[in-house]
Amino acid sequence: MRVRDLPLPEQFVAHFADRGIRELYPPQAAAVDAGVCAGENVVAAVPTASGKTLIAELALVTADGPGLYVCPLRALAREKYEAFAALPGVDAAIATGDFDATGEALAGTDVVVATSEKVDSAIRNGASWVDDLACVAVDEVHLLGAERRGPTLEVTLATLRRRNPELQVVALSATVDNPEAIAEWLDAALVESEWRPVDLRTGVAVGGNVTFDDGTTTAVAVPNAAVGEAEAGGADDGPPGDTEVTAALVADAVDQGGQCLAFVRSRTEAVALAERLADDRLAERLGTESAATAAADEVADVDGTATGQRLADCLRVGVAFHHAGLRAGHRAVVEEAFRAREIACICATPTLAAGVNVPARRVVVRDQKRYAGSAMEWLPTLEVHQMCGRAGRPGLDPYGEAVLVGDEDTRAELVARYVEGEPEAVESKLTDPASLRTHVLSAIATGFAESEAEILDVFEGTFYAREAGAGGLADAVAVAVDDLVAAGLVRRETGGVETYRLAATPVGSTASKQYVRPETAERIVSGLRTAAGMRNPTTLTVFEVVCDTPDMQDTYLGNAERAEIYRFARANAGALTTAMDEPDDFEEWLESVKTARILDEWIGGATVEELVASYRIGPGDLDSRVERAEWLLSAAEALAETIGVRVPAVARARSRL
Ligand code: ADP
Known part of the structure; x- marks a missing residue:
């Protein structure tokens, strides 16, 4: 056609x-x-x-x-x-x-x-x-x-x-x-359809030997396994490590003029793999040294953070890392340089697979598991297929190749799960109580629903209802309404005998319009009330409030830092709205204090470079927290007005952000 x-x-x-x-x-x-x-x-x-x-x-x-x-x-x-x-x-x-x-x-x-x-x-x-x-x-x-x-x-x-x-x-x-x-x-x-513009073959690599699903095989030379493992701090003999196999697969594709994406489980792994591949002179092998250098200079101009420096050093030799802790400006240079065939390889976390159009000749999936809580879990097939699907550039590559790196013990499992396995079915998550509370509040606050039956009508057209019938939500909706009433976001207005109408309270209505979760609104309202009663609430006070909500991202708190943040919280107890013996989840609260401290130092004039170095966060993490804080502070201003409380530090923090 x-x-x-x-x-x-x-x-x-x-x-x-x-x-x-x-x-x-x-x-x-x-x-x-x-x-x-x-x-x-x-x-x-x-x-x-x-x-x-x-x-x-x-x-x-x-x-x-x-x-x-x-x-x-x-x-x-x-x-x-x-x-x-x-x-x-x-x-x-x-x-x-x-x-x-x-x-x-x-x-x-x-x-x-x-x-x-x-x-x-x-x-x-x-x-x-x-x-x-x-x-x-x-x-x-x-x-x-x-x-x-x-x-x-x-x-x-x-x-x-x-x-x-x-x-x-x-x-x-x-x-x-x-x-x-x-x-x-x-x-x-x-x-x-299963149709693809470029043929894709998917295989499993054990050592340097790859067996593809179309029956073909490829062998790549893995450099002295013993040396590779010893450098990686592992055993000093035995089969080559996954990193060395990955490096060999990347170098092999580059020598044939193709670019690679290598997927690993975490940010740290993405940086470590890129720095390992930096030894392999990939830009030189691809013949793009000067373009790679130009991309490196562009990244170095974004900021002076250590992350940016490390990325620039990698780019100069034709390789990059890509993860959510990078700034948007960093990521844009990496993606652009890769599409323009200026760099040979991106080492990425799985976010790249879903997010961005960066096709490559060969995709290497080094890690197929990641930490989920305390244990390692297999990645969903759908996710691995999205990574593999990045292989093969229409009109440029004769075919795309996706290689899962495994060993003798995992080979069969990898084939069953990801080469021959079907992707998962999509299932609704609407019954998750936190999501349901949010959408129930919205249905009431917008006036679409005034009773539990009408809330179910609103949900009638959801995927969940189509699969299970909206009636299956009745109990969960009733619980959500009770929760919202208890939180002061919804009230039951009684009419005649035993009839009532659901309506949003002013706080509920503001929460819905400001697009914050019900629990966030509840936390901000109680925080504002406490702050209003304090002698001298500061910007740290209001940052502690907005950072202690589910709408602010968590900030990782390492063991070494924990004691330091604890001391900080004690020393500043007078400026915080939470007493130290109060939180149900003390660790989570300490993380919020850390985020609040970072934001407070940011408005106090600390630079990205300083904050990234002292708190060991990605520069992109700082950007995203500042953006969230702006939005949450504007919600806090609206909520303060709704409940008639004055905390001038909110506006002060917001204008200085
Ligand atoms: P998807 O969203 O399915 O991942 P895209 O829509 O991004 O894929 O398309 C991938 C690439 O294929 C794009 O560069 C697009 O311009 C190109 N493309 C799409 N349709 C055609 C077509 N009919 N003929 C040639 N190229 C096409």
Whole structure:
């Protein structure tokens, strides 16, 4: 099927042709056959890199009115926004700022790219543009199964569809075990395909020998195993370590002109592997030394943190690490340099696989397990498939190769789980009590529901309800309502005998509009009251309050640091709203004190470089905490006004941030 035969204005045909898109890929053609250009609901469950974005673009440009592209991952939103903004004559806007209010400015645009949280927040704040939509496209719809984010996605979609039954829904999913359930939920035609633009073979490496699923094998020379292991601090004989096998697989691909992605379990491992690969002169072998040096200089200009320095040192020789502790500016340089084929390898945590479009000749998955609490757990098949799916660049690589590094003992398990195994089914997480409280409060505060029965009506259109029936939520909803009443966010207004109506209290209403969790609002309100009664509440006081909420990220507290933070908390007890014998979870509270201390030093003039060095956090962690704190302080100001309490330190902290 040719693009020019589609019902598209000539300028779009020319636009796509400029990008090398003239003939539709088979799953795209199937989506057109299913009516994606004719207002029909379509779910496309196809592998990574098989052209899902075009399916969404076709739906949105042929829709009879404004469109919304829901992007559950912030990291992806900008890339998608740029794709829409480049469409001729299309006025696109992006709304990803974590949790800010209405976005009325978005009215009048042709396509809005937003996270599900942003859309949820807009609905709660009564934004009218959401009712004018003709089409909504949802990317990564399988994230429906993710904690927190999943329930927000399904409730938001259900609400949009309830308010606008004519709305066209196009949902894009990775390959999962139950795409037909998602299609049924959305009353959509299902396009399911295993087709990929570049062939992919997946194999397991034991030592230097790789056996692929198509029966082919490859052998790479692993340098003296004994030396490698001794350097890594392991045993000094025996089979080569996973790191050495990984290095050999990377060097082998680079020598054939291909780039690599190497996935490991943690940030520390990503840095360690990159620094190990830095010995292998990869840029020289790829022939891109000067471009790699330029990328290194760009990273060095971002800031003077040790993380930035280490990244620049790696880049200079053609390798990078990539994880959530990097600043957005660091990550952008790495991704760009990799796409431009200036560097040979990125060592990454699994976040890269879901987030960013960085195809490579060979993907090496060194670690297939990660810590979950105290034990190591196998990664979900879906996640490993997303990593493997990054292998093979259309038009550039003859094929893509994904290699799982294992040993004799794990070989069979790796084959069964990840080479031959099917990805998991998507399951709703809506019954999680914390998520349910949030969405129950929102249903009441927006006036969509005034009784438990009406709350169930709101949830009627969720994926959960489609699978299990909304009635299955009745008990959990009743518990959530009781919790919200006990927390002072909802009240029961009695009418006649035994009839009552649920309404949000002023605090509940503010919490919903500010888009904070019920528990966050509760903690801020009690913290503000305590602070108001203190002789001299400081900025540290208010940071302690907002950092001690579930909406602030945890900050890791190492053993060595624990005693120091404990001393700090004691010395500053007079400025904290929590007495030291008060917290149920003392460790968690100490972590909050650490975050509060970092933020307080930040507004006191400490530099990123200093804070990263003294608190051993990633520079990107500081950025994300500052951003969260800004939002939580603005919520605290709104809550202070709602309850009529004055704590000037809130505004002071906020303006200095
Ligand atoms: P996905 O979202 O499925 O991971 P993308 O939509 O990012 O994949 O597409 C991957 C790449 O394939 C993009 O660079 C895109 O421009 C290209 N592409 C998509 N459809 C076609 C097509 N029909 N012909 C040629 N290239 C295409």
